[in-house]
Amino acid sequence: MRTLAAAPAVPAALVPTALVPAAVISEQAAQAQTPAARPAGAPVANGKRDAVGEPVARFFTQSQLSALRRLSELFMPPMNGNPGALEAHVPEFLDFYVGQSPAEHQHLYRSGLDLLNTRATKQFGKPFASLDAKQADAIIKPMMELVPWEFELPKDPAARFIAAANNEIRTATRNSQEWYAATVAAGRRPVGAQQYFFPVDPIYKG
C-alpha cells in the first residue's frame, strides 16, 4: 500500500491539497471507499486497557507500596499452578482501588502498612519489605484475629487491616486476567463470570 510516506516530514494534514499530485489524490479517494463500506459511525476501538498498559501506582508512598508488595506476595503466593498476587499486579491494583475508596478504607490501609513497617524496624531493624518469611510471620500472626462473620471485620485496627487486606489481595488475584488465563491454559473451567447489568439510561451522575 502506497501512502504519502515518501513525502517530506510534514504532517499529512498540513500539506495543502494543491501541493499533492493529482494521481495521489485519486488514489486516496479510492482507498477511502473501503472504510466507507462500513456503516457510518461504526465503532473501531478494539484494544483493552489491561492488555496495553502497565498499572502505575500513585496513591501509596513508596514505603507503603513496598510493604504492600511483600504482604501481597505472602498472602497470595503462586499456588497450584495459579499466578500469585504479584503476577496479577495486585499491589498496583490495590493502589488504584484503595485510592478510590472512602477515607476510612484509605486510612485503614495507610496506617496498616505503616504499622507493618514500624514493627519491622523495631523488631528486625529493617522495613517490612526486606523481612524473610519467618520474620514477616512474627509480625503478621500476632496481628490476626478470627473473623467468624465476613460482614463484620475485627474492631482492632491492626486486625481489621490484616483481614481486609487478606480478603482483597485474595479476591483481586483470583479475579485477575492472569488468573483467568492460567485457568484456561490448564484446561480448567474459569469461575467468577456473572451477568453484568448495564446502566439503564441514567439521568444523574452521582
Next chain:
Amino acid sequence: MPKPQFDVLIIGSGHSGGMAANILTQKGLSCLMLDAGPEVDLAKNRVTKQPWDLPFRGMNKPGRLPHVVQANEFNANQWVDEKEVPYTHDPAKPYNWVRVRFLGGRSLFWGRQSFRMSDWEFKAADIDGGGDNWPISHADLDPFYARTEAILRVSGRKEGKPHFPDGNFLDADYGPDSTTVKKITDIANARGYLVSKIRAANGRNGLASSTNLLLPDAVATGKLQIVPNAIVREITVDKNTGRANGANFVDRHSREELHVKAKVVVLAAGSLESTRLLLNSGLANSSGMLGRYVMDQLYGVQVVASVPEARGGNAPEGMMGGTALLPRFKNLKKGEKNSFIKGYGMLIASGGGPTPGYFKEYGEELQKKLDLHAGACMTASIYGERVPRYENRVTINKAVTDAWGIPVLHVDVKDTQNEYNMAKDAADTAEDMLKSAGWDILSKTDKFHPPGYSIHEVGSCRMGDNPKTSVLNKWNQSHDMKNLFVVDGGCFVTCGWQNSTLTIMALAMRASEYLADQMKSGAI
C-alpha cells in the same frame, strides 16, 4: 384534547401493582399505571462478563452503594442510586433500604422463595402479646394464596402442619436427600422440629416477575396504560369531595410536571415508598400511625460446621448437597418459655465451604485449610421475625430532597433485646444440632445485619379494624379516604419469618377484587 379520567390509578408496577392491574383490568376497570423507573429489556441489558473485564475487578466501586450489601460490581446498576434518591438515618441506627426502580420493580430480581404466613403470625398477639393481631386470618387469605401460587407456579412439599400452611403446589420431585441432610433432619425431628424444603416460585423461564406473569394479561384486556419514568410526587384531592382524584408526577428525564385523573388511587410503590408518598401528600394519617411499625426479618446469624468424612474432596457420592428448611419451630405452643417471643426459620445447606476469616492463617497454610474444607461444610442460617414496635418508624426529612426535589424519608428503626436474644438462641440451637451430628464447628456468629437487609421491609401503613390504631382497614383501604388503597407490604401488622412477597400478592389480589366489587356496586 381533554385527558382521560381513569377508573383506577396504580402507582408502582412490582408484584403488588402488577397484581392490582391484573385483577382490576379483568374486572373491566380502566387503569393507568405509573412507575418511577424506566422499562428494561433483560435480554439486552445483561451480558455475561469476567470480573477482570470490569473497572474494579468485580470488587465494586468502593462506597457506591453503602447500604446495599447485596450490591456488587456486576449488579450495581440494578439498585436505586443512593445519591439520586437518598434517605437519612441516625448513624447509630443503620438501616439498609434495598430498592429497585424499574418497570417491574424488585420482581425482576427476587429470590422467589414463597412461603405462606400462618395464624401464628396473623394472630400473633393471641400467642405472645407482641404487636397486634391482623384483622384477617389464614382462612381469609387461603383462596387468594392458592390463586397467587398458581400464577407464580410455586412448588413445595406438603407437610400438613398449620404453622407452615401447605399451598397449591406444582408437583416437584425433590429426589433423595443427601446423607448429611438426612442426618440433620433426623436430629431436628427428634427434637420435634418439622423439616421441609424451600418453596419457590418457578414462574416462566426462570422469571417470576410482574412484567412476565401479571402485566401482559392486563395489557391484553385493552384496559391498561403503563407509563414508565413517571415519578409520582403527591396524590391530589378534590376540594369539594375530599376524595383523592389523581396524582401529580414528574417526568424522570425532562422533569416536566403533569397531573393525571382517576376515580380511585391504588398505591403499590413498595411499602416505605408508598408511605413516603402518603406523608408527602398529607393523607391517610388521622390515626397518627402512618410510618410506624416498620419491620423486616433478621438475617445474618450463621453457624458453619465441617463434615470430617467429606474433607479433602473425599465425600462419597450422595453425602453432600441439598438443603433442609426448618420452618419456625420455637414458641409454637402457647406458654412455651424462651428468652424471646416470636420465632425464626432455619435453613441448613450442605456442601459449602469456609471463608478465609475462619482461620488464623494466610498464604499456603490458609489455602490448604480452605481446600481441605471446600465442599465439606454444613451452613445454618436463619430467617428471624422482628417484633413490631410503635417506635420503629419513618418520617419525612424536609431538609433533604431527591433528584426531583421530593422530600426524602428519615428512617428510625432499631433492634431490641428480643432480636438479640433470638439471634443468640438461633446460633446456639444451630451449633448444638450440628455438633450432635458429629461435625466440627468452624465458625459461629449471632451477629446479624441491620434492619432492612432482608429486602422484606413491611409495615408503616398497617391494617386493622380500629381506625385509631391503624391506617388501612382489612381490605387495604384507607380508613380516612374510601377511594385510596395501599396494596404493597405497608399493610403488614407482623412481618413473620416468611419472605413477604407471596403474602403481599395474595393481599393485593384480595384488595383489588374488593375494590372492583365496591366500584361496581357504587359504594366507591
